[in-house]
Amino acid sequence: MLYAGLILLLLALALFWLSGRQRRQAGLPGGRLVYSDTRAWGPVEKPLYAPSLGLTGKPDYLVSVSGQIIPVEVKSGLAPAAPYDSHIFQLAAYCLLVDKAYGKRPPHGIIHYPGRDFAVDYTAGLESALLDLISEMRRDERRNAVPRSHEQANRCLRCGYRSICDDRAG
Numbered sequence: 001m002l003y004a005g006l007i008l009l010l011l012a013l014a015l016f017w018l019s020g021r022q023r024r025q026a027g028l029p030g031g032r033l034v035y036s037d038t039r040a041w042g043p044v045e046k047p048l049y050a051p052s053l054g055l056t057g058k059p060d061y062l063v064s065v066s067g068q069i070i071p072v073e074v075k076s077g078l079a080p081a082a083p084y085d086s087h088i089f090q091l092a093a094y095c096l097l098v099d100k101a102y103g104k105r106p107p108h109g110i111i112h113y114p115g116r117d118f119a120v121d122y123t124a125g126l127e128s129a130l131l132d133l134i135s136e137m138r139r140d141e142r143r144n145a146v147p148r149s150h151e152q153a154n155r156c157l158r159c160g161y162r163s164i165c166d167d168r169a170g
């Protein structure tokens with residue numbers, strides 16, 4: 001279970017360095033502005049788990065719409081003009097987990113920023129990019145060292161792994 005939990009944690013991290021490439025390759029859906037009635041959002045009791053992928057995660061909310069189960073991820077901070085790629089991948093992972101856990105493929109998920117909600121379509125392309133990302137992470141897990149993928153000292157300064165990362169910048 002610890003291993004599975006790490007997968008999602010690592011996923012969140014890996015998204016930052018892979019997202020640019022994945023977007024180019026997969027043509028990630030950028031998200032569309034929607035109005036979302038937060039009163040319909042239900043809390044998630046326990047993490048969702050996909051044993052075949054060793055993936056687990058807990059969306060902030062699930063909302064039932066016309067027989068579909070839609071995951072909602074809540075983000076704090078300033079709302080961007082369009083969802084960050086890392087957030088899109090995280091939401092895609094929740095869509096995948098909902099599909100595995102409930103046997104219903106969500107047509108989209110929702111990213112909630114302060115004052116702005118985006119619906120992101122869970123397309124076949126997005127799912128494929130996510131599965132590629134998970135496979136790539138699995139390969140990296142078996143490597144002794146994974147080099148830093150960026151030259152952004154500021155990112156390292158804010159990183160929670162800075163104290164144990166041998167490859168930090170700055």
Ligand code: SF4
Nearest residue numbers: 148156159162165168
């Ligand atoms: S300190 Fe920098 S290189 Fe190390 S994990 Fe964090 S962001 Fe990546």
